[in-house]
Amino acid sequence: MGEGVTEGPLTLEELQLATRNRGMPLEGLRYDITPTGIHYLLIHFDIPEFDASSWRLEIGGNVERPLSLSLDDIRSRPATAMPVTMECAGNGRARLFPRPISNPWLYEAVGTAEWTGTPLAEFVAEAEPRDDTVELVFTGADHGVQGDVEQDYQRSLTVEDATRPEVLLAYEMNGRPLEPQHGAPLRLLVPGWYGMTSVKWLTRVEAVTEPFEGYQQAVSYRYQRDEDDPGERVRRMRVRALMTPPGYPDFPGRRRFVVAGEVTIRGRAWSGEAEVTRVEVGIDDEWRDADLEPPVGEFAWRGWSCRWDATPGEHLLSCRATDATGTTQPVEQPWNYQGMGNNLVQTVPVTVLGSA
Amino acid sequence: MGEGVTEGPLTLEELQLATRNRGMPLEGLRYDITPTGIHYLLIHFDIPEFDASSWRLEIGGNVERPLSLSLDDIRSRPATAMPVTMECAGNGRARLFPRPISNPWLYEAVGTAEWTGTPLAEFVAEAEPRDDTVELVFTGADHGVQGDVEQDYQRSLTVEDATRPEVLLAYEMNGRPLEPQHGAPLRLLVPGWYGMTSVKWLTRVEAVTEPFEGYQQAVSYRYQRDEDDPGERVRRMRVRALMTPPGYPDFPGRRRFVVAGEVTIRGRAWSGEAEVTRVEVGIDDEWRDADLEPPVGEFAWRGWSCRWDATPGEHLLSCRATDATGTTQPVEQPWNYQGMGNNLVQTVPVTVLGSA
Numbered sequence: 001m002g003e004g005v006t007e008g009p010l011t012l013e014e015l016q017l018a019t020r021n022r023g024m025p026l027e028g029l030r031y032d033i034t035p036t037g038i039h040y041l042l043i044h045f046d047i048p049e050f051d052a053s054s055w056r057l058e059i060g061g062n063v064e065r066p067l068s069l070s071l072d073d074i075r076s077r078p079a080t081a082m083p084v085t086m087e088c089a090g091n092g093r094a095r096l097f098p099r100p101i102s103n104p105w106l107y108e109a110v111g112t113a114e115w116t117g118t119p120l121a122e123f124v125a126e127a128e129p130r131d132d133t134v135e136l137v138f139t140g141a142d143h144g145v146q147g148d149v150e151q152d153y154q155r156s157l158t159v160e161d162a163t164r165p166e167v168l169l170a171y172e173m174n175g176r177p178l179e180p181q182h183g184a185p186l187r188l189l190v191p192g193w194y195g196m197t198s199v200k201w202l203t204r205v206e207a208v209t210e211p212f213e214g215y216q217q218a219v220s221y222r223y224q225r226d227e228d229d230p231g232e233r234v235r236r237m238r239v240r241a242l243m244t245p246p247g248y249p250d251f252p253g254r255r256r257f258v259v260a261g262e263v264t265i266r267g268r269a270w271s272g273e274a275e276v277t278r279v280e281v282g283i284d285d286e287w288r289d290a291d292l293e294p295p296v297g298e299f300a301w302r303g304w305s306c307r308w309d310a311t312p313g314e315h316l317l318s319c320r321a322t323d324a325t326g327t328t329q330p331v332e333q334p335w336n337y338q339g340m341g342n343n344l345v346q347t348v349p350v351t352v353l354g355s356a
Numbered sequence: 357m358g359e360g361v362t363e364g365p366l367t368l369e370e371l372q373l374a375t376r377n378r379g380m381p382l383e384g385l386r387y388d389i390t391p392t393g394i395h396y397l398l399i400h401f402d403i404p405e406f407d408a409s410s411w412r413l414e415i416g417g418n419v420e421r422p423l424s425l426s427l428d429d430i431r432s433r434p435a436t437a438m439p440v441t442m443e444c445a446g447n448g449r450a451r452l453f454p455r456p457i458s459n460p461w462l463y464e465a466v467g468t469a470e471w472t473g474t475p476l477a478e479f480v481a482e483a484e485p486r487d488d489t490v491e492l493v494f495t496g497a498d499h500g501v502q503g504d505v506e507q508d509y510q511r512s513l514t515v516e517d518a519t520r521p522e523v524l525l526a527y528e529m530n531g532r533p534l535e536p537q538h539g540a541p542l543r544l545l546v547p548g549w550y551g552m553t554s555v556k557w558l559t560r561v562e563a564v565t566e567p568f569e570g571y572q573q574a575v576s577y578r579y580q581r582d583e584d585d586p587g588e589r590v591r592r593m594r595v596r597a598l599m600t601p602p603g604y605p606d607f608p609g610r611r612r613f614v615v616a617g618e619v620t621i622r623g624r625a626w627s628g629e630a631e632v633t634r635v636e637v638g639i640d641d642e643w644r645d646a647d648l649e650p651p652v653g654e655f656a657w658r659g660w661s662c663r664w665d666a667t668p669g670e671h672l673l674s675c676r677a678t679d680a681t682g683t684t685q686p687v688e689q690p691w692n693y694q695g696m697g698n699n700l701v702q703t704v705p706v707t708v709l710g711s712a
Contacts, residue, residue, distance in 0.1 A: 003608055009365030015374060015450060016610045019464050022378030025537070027402045035535040037393040038403075044607045046383045047394075094371060102608050108375050145606040145613060176532075179391040181381070250501040251400045252359055252458050254372045257501060 003147075004227075005098040005337065014094075014104040023108025029244045029268045032112070032296045032303075033083060036174050039111030040195075041181055042088045042103060044153055044216075045144030048201050052185045057169070061137070061206035064128035071185050074169055077118040082166070082191070083297035085112040085270045089194035089221055089234045093339030100339030107242055107346055112268075112300050115189050117170035120205075121163035129159060129207040136162045137212045138188050141201035149215045155199055156212035157190070166191045166299060169202070191299035192236050192272035194341070196221050224337040231337075237272030238343040239329060241279045241304065241321035245348045256350045263310045265290075267319055270301035274324035281306040282318035282345070290319070310352045317348040359503075360583075361454040361693065370450075370460040379464025385600045385624045388468070388652045388659075389439060392530050395467030396551075397537055398444045398459060400509055400572075401500030404557050408541045413525070417493070417562035420484035427541050430525055433474040438522070438547070439653035441468040441626045445550035445577055445590045449695030456695030463598055463702055468624075468656050471545050473526035476561075477519035485515060485563040492518045493568045494544050497557035505571045511555055512568035513546070522547045522655060525558070547655035548592050548628035550697070552577050580693040587693070593628030594699040595685060597635045597660065597677035601704045612706045619666045621646075623675055626657035630680035637662040638674035638701070646675070666708045673704040 021042050028038045052071055060066040088109035093100055095107075103109075124136070140153040161167075170189040171178060178184035183200030190197040196216065212218075217233070224231035244266050247258035269276040269292075279290040293303035308317075320329040333344045377398050384394045408427055416422035444465035449456055451463075459465075480492070496509040517523075526545040527534060534540035539556030546553040552572065568574075573589070580587030600622050603614035625632040625648075635646040649659035664673075676685040689700045 009367075010371055011366075013609050015366055015371075015460060016462060017608055018371060018374040019379040019460070019462055020381040023375040025376040025399065025403060028537075030405065031536075035537065037395070037397075037535045038537050039393070041378075041393075043381065045605055047381060049386065104371060104375070106372065106375055144604045146608075150604075150613075179393045180387075181384075181391065181394050248500045248506075249401055252373055252502075253369050257506075 003101040005100045007098045010104060011101065014101065017103040021103050023105060024111050026108060026242060027244050028111070029242055030266070033114055033174060034111035036113070036176070036179060039113055039182070040088060040109045042090070042109065042195060043142065043181065044146065045142040047180050048141040048143070050141065050185060050201065055185055057186060057202060057205070059123055059127045059205045062130050062133050062209055063207045064130065065126065067123060067127050069123070071171065074118055074186065075171060077122065079116050079118060080168060081114055081116040083112055083114045083300040084189060084191045085110065085299065085301045086195045086198065087237050087240070089196055089340045092342030092344060095344060096333055096335055096339050096342055100337060102339060110242070112296060113173045114175065115168060115170045116172035117168035117189060119165055120167045120169050120188070121165065123169070124159070124163050132209045133159055133207040134210065135159065135208050135212050137206045137208055137214070138199040138202060139204040139206070140199045141203050147215055147219055151215055153199065153216060154212070154214045155197055155216050157197065194234055194237050194272070196234070220338070221340065222338060223340055226337050229337070234340045237270065238341045239271035239273065239276065239321050239323040239327050240343045241267055241269035241319040241329065242346055243267035243317065243319045243348060247350060256348060258310050258350050258352050260310050260312050260352050260355045263308045264305050265308055265317065266303065266305045268301040268303055269321035271321065271323035273327065276302055276321050277324050278322040279304040280320050282320070283308060284315055312352050312354045315350045315352060317350055318345045320345045359457040361456045363454045366460060367457065370457065373459040377459050379461060380467045382464060382598060383600050384467070385598060386622070389470050389530060390467035392469070392535060392538070395469055395538070396444060396465040398446070398465065398551060399498065399537065400502065401498040403536050404497040404499070406497065406541060406557065411541055413542060413558060413561070415479055415483045415561045418486050418489045418565055419563045420486065421482065423479060423483050425479070427527065430474055430542065431527060433478065435472050435474060436524060437470055437472040439468055439470050439656040440545060440547045441466065441655065441657045442551045442554065443593050443596070445552055445696045448698030448700060451700060452689055452691055452695050452698055456693060458695060466598070468652060469529045470531065471524060471526045472528035472531070473524035473545060475521055476523045476525050476544070477521060479525070480515070480519050488565045489515055489563040490566065491515065491564050491568050493562045493564055493570070494555040494558060495560040495562070496555045497559050503571055503575055507571055509555065509572060510568070510570045511553055511572050513553065550590055550593050550628070552590070576694070577696065578694060579696055582693050585693070590696045593626065594697045595627035595629065595632065595677050595679040595683050596699040597623055597625035597675040597685065598702055599623035599673065599675045599704060603706060612704060614666050614706050614708050616666050616668050616708050616711045619664045620661050621664055621673065622659065622661045624657040624659055625677035627677065627679035629683065632658055632677050633680050634678040635660040636676050638676070639664060640671055668708050668710045671706045671708060673706055674701045676701045
């Protein structure tokens, strides 16, 4: 995000972000639907204040019929509910070397919630974008400065991407009104894409005739080789598997201890590109296939499990997923300047104790 | 906690804790009751799995009539609901120099929830602790290793402290069943004390005839001068005020920008010892009194506010509270070996921009 990279230790700046932007503890992978309070969060600026009674969503710009919608207008439409896995594009960033300076995620910037809302496409059809419209620009109420640009958080999608049937104006999460930190009273929800696309605290949708070149689109969220590379846009979630680290941890080190014997290693896998078709578990560099559960939903993760006869000593566990496009997670880091889409395989060192 | 101190930069170990143990973003101070999903969390080991239908709370040890209670047994008693401010004893640890190695909180390990439950005292009375009982030991289901000791998380209270009327067996938070990360299906709630006392995932209450010397009581959570000092037990929350940083932030640095003119600085203050009687706001080293709102509850924080005529340039804001015992927050760090109870005043650098 233009903040630079470092070979040095963690900075106070990164810690300030880590203490406010929470990840999902990895044992949270046990739940099909992540409890609201452990779903990951990445908030660029501050959680904005809002008044639900006066709040409006404006749909305008290059349209025939601008709309100004109250929350009741939106909630009165037929509701769609679906489980959706959402991941931060920066997940895994702090495992990169050199390390891009931004929110220092390790593995945990993911969650699956049941989101309720109404398809955006219906409102777009009513507003009638003119034929020369190329994108819709989504504006959130969070406000701040990034890269010396004062801004409301904004992202765009092509009209085609924005009007897919699964793209929602969402007002509930896990069966309850959105909590403030998840975008209340209304957010965009774009299943399959990294989380930066699902603009929180949505206030405006604007049809435009040129591709949007705002900061979060043209500068941030790009796969860049270096600072001068214009790079490629970050889009859908790359394939990834994560495991619930087995056994029990120490504090503060989070090292894992497992009692020798048969252990079931469990986790989840997802991809924004296509269905996950294979998960392999690595035990000391030997890969074996895991059993797959049905996906929790068309746009949600699927469970997997694998038995392991754990023998006393030190072991290194890992996991990697493959999706229907044939893409498999890398075992060497896919480095880029902003630390985006780092789906390097997870590794979990485990100490197996002799049975008592 | 016996993990040592450092003058060096943040470690991977500390980052692993920071990405799973979330703080409340400071703009969360605007809510009387903190949304569940931004209330702070400190989990020593893993969030345990549980089956509510088979779960039991055992009350035993040195009692005349041991009890084994189902969740329904507890929920069928008259319910008490109250807003309670809870803070981690380690809040502020990462602002200390040298820095104790543990969860690296800056300011944000606090929250106020409305908790619902039933007084513990009634069940203790039914169990009839024998006369030589000195303490009750509370055991949670979270399991791990700390300081080379494998343990379930355990803490004790004197019978007198444990049977105060505000001490609850709590099963709801903010009007809904506890989420797993907050101690589901049942936790202890000890208003006024730092959070380590309110044992989550409570499975057992045991009456004992000698003071409990378990790890979390005798080794951890102590005010120690150095590793060899036995130190003093950490108990009630020290007086503290926090402000919502005014204006808007940058990303990733979280520096604050304010437009020149009249600004209302707002925040919250609390103390586990006595009512907060005064909050002062420091503006470039000049202290002025803030206006106090009524407390949200007997055991909950109170709001405060202070007007400031912000003039262009760099300013340093701070705040400090005083409680009815006459104790005021320190302006120099109250260093101790485990980084406990660091209520050093908050400081917020702000850049005031000329009005447009």
